[in-house]
Amino acid sequence: xxxxxPKKSQISDARTLATGGTMVSVAQRPPxxxxxxxxKVAEAHIGLTNARMEGKEQLExxxxxxxxxxxxxxxxxxxxxxxxxxxSLTATPVPQVPIEESSNRALMETIRTNPHLFKIDCxxxxxxYCLECIPLQSMPWTSLVLIxxx
Amino acid sequence: xxxxPVHAVDKPGTNTFQLINDQSAGEFSPNSMIDSAHVAGTCxxxxxxxxxxxxxxxxxxxxNVELVMWKSDIEAVYRNLWLSxxxxxxxxxxxxxxxxxxxxxxxxxxxxxKVFLSLSSxxxxxxxxxxxxxxxxxYVDNNxxxxxxxxxxxY
Numbered sequence: 667x668x669x670x671x672p673k674k675s676q677i678s679d680a681r682t683l684a685t686g687g688t689m690v691s692v693a694q695r696p697p698x699x700x701x702x703x704x705x706k707v708a709e710a711h712i713g714l715t716n717a718r719m720e721g722k723e724q725l726e727x728x729x730x731x732x733x734x735x736x737x738x739x740x741x742x743x744x745x746x747x748x749x750x751x752x753x754s755l756t757a758t759p760v761p762q763v764p765i766e767e768s769s770n771r772a773l774m775e776t777i778r779t780n781p782h783l784f785k786i787d788c789x790x791x792x793x794x795y796c797l798e799c800i801p802l803q804s805m806p807w808t809s810l811v812l813i814x815x816x
Numbered sequence: 817x818x819x820x821p822v823h824a825v826d827k828p829g830t831n832t833f834q835l836i837n838d839q840s841a842g843e844f845s846p847n848s849m850i851d852s853a854h855v856a857g858t859c860x861x862x863x864x865x866x867x868x869x870x871x872x873x874x875x876x877x878x879x880n881v882e883l884v885m886w887k888s889d890i891e892a893v894y895r896n897l898w899l900s901x902x903x904x905x906x907x908x909x910x911x912x913x914x915x916x917x918x919x920x921x922x923x924x925x926x927x928x929x930k931v932f933l934s935l936s937s938x939x940x941x942x943x944x945x946x947x948x949x950x951x952x953x954x955y956v957d958n959n960x961x962x963x964x965x966x967x968x969x970x971y
Binding site: 737738740742744745746748749750751752753754755757760761763767768770773776777783784785786787788789790795798799 | 817854858859860861862863864865867868869871872892895896897898900901902903904905917919920931933934935936937938939940941942943944945946951952953954
């Protein structure tokens with residue numbers, strides 16, 4: 667066979683033949699192929715679209731507050747309330763000792779027979795703390811925090 | 817009972833050492849018994865929050881008002897909180913040939929901050945809403961705020 671690019675006349679002939687062949691093969695494809703693909707492709711497409719949209723939404727604030735400023739830019743909408751103080755309104759209660767622990771015979775026997783090793787070492791002024799918490803007793807979480815003090 | 821390794825490292829900026837109570841060491845470490853999801857979602861008041869309060873204050877009092885800022889530390893921070901006797905059995909400390917039971921909230925524990933925050937957040941709430949201390953910020957054991965210059969009481 668000759669090397670190099672084919673002549674123009676040769677290309678024209680090849681294109682005509684290929685078009686005819688393709689038209690026939692598409693008509694004979696089983697329909698199940700397109701059915702099987704459609705659901706996954708649609709889902710993937712939606713996910714891809716959402717990801718792009720989220721990325722676009724994130725880009726805008728990042729442009730206004732570039733990373734090199736390390737979050738040290740302010741505007742009038744910043745919250746002046748203490749996040750730490752507000753945390754006490756929504757935090758989950760302090761967990762109690764799990765039943766598996768309190769029913770662990772070896773552990774409970776160790777604690778019972780060695781009272782000199784285990785003690786509650788409270789450094790908080792409990793009376794003062796509870797006194798200040800009186801106005802907050804109606805808050806359900808507050809009472810749970812106070813359990814260890816009682 | 818469990819005993820976690822304890823060692824010391826250089827404390828940055830000082831000539832002293834920092835005690836490390838490694839409760840993550842080993843296959844059956846105390847921290848491996850604590851689900852990270854149970855201690856997630858904590859918070860702190862950053863410098864950004866303080867700045868927002870300063871801006872809000874100056875909006876009402878004027879930009880040229882002279883202020884005084886203060887900051888205080890809580891001594892021993894996490895160590896002020898005690899733990900159940902059941903957990904104390906899981907944090908003994910070995911020194912030489914002796915073992916000691918640690919009764920208090922430990923710095924190396926995964927839930928230490930969450931335990932501390934359960935108390936400190938309520939104290940911060942009391943400070944702001946009962947004691948009417950405005951713009952109080954809490955960052956772990958550091959509390960900070962500001963007031964008008966001259967509005968200072970030495971003790």
